[in-house]
Amino acid sequence: MKQRTRQIACYVPAQTADAFAQYARAHGTSISIALSMLIEQVIAGKPLANDQVDPRTLFIETAVDALLGKHPDKALRAYTHEVYRDRLREAGLTR
Template sequence: MTRPICLQVYISSELSSLIRKAAKAKGISMSEWVRALLANACAEDDLASRLDTSIERISRRSVFLMVGVDALLAGHPDHALRGRAHQAYARKCKELGLSTSAGEGGSDEA
């Protein structure tokens, strides 16, 4: 096991009291409490970064699918099908409590 490294920070006496009380309530030392807090903060930051990347990838794929489906509907022999699909989309969004906007499945596309 490697030797722990000392990390020194300056905090107010009020914050020190809060940390002391929080650590005491958990039955651990102040060092253990701060160490756990820092480890959790670093882990959450990494998780947030991966989540942002996943959301961006899903958003790009959703836009591609939306444009592709709208183009297929626009070229379909039944010209009313596209309008019915947009109406069904609006109904489903309303049913789910989601807002619809012109940029998301609006009839002005393709």
């Protein structure tokens, strides 16, 4: 059976790895997905700085919001947004 995905590995300086992890977190995704998107953009000949919405990320955001909206503990949604704002602030993305 043909594999749908394959692993690509590379070694980078610790500072580069940390910076890329921060980049992925700031964009609300994993290192793996962020790196995959960058590779796909390069192969497609697109510039690396691309602000397009990732459909997978949009689905996850929508699903989480829907689940929180229907959760019996209505305070959970507000708490989640509060934690999210705190993390954005910690990452230096908001004040």
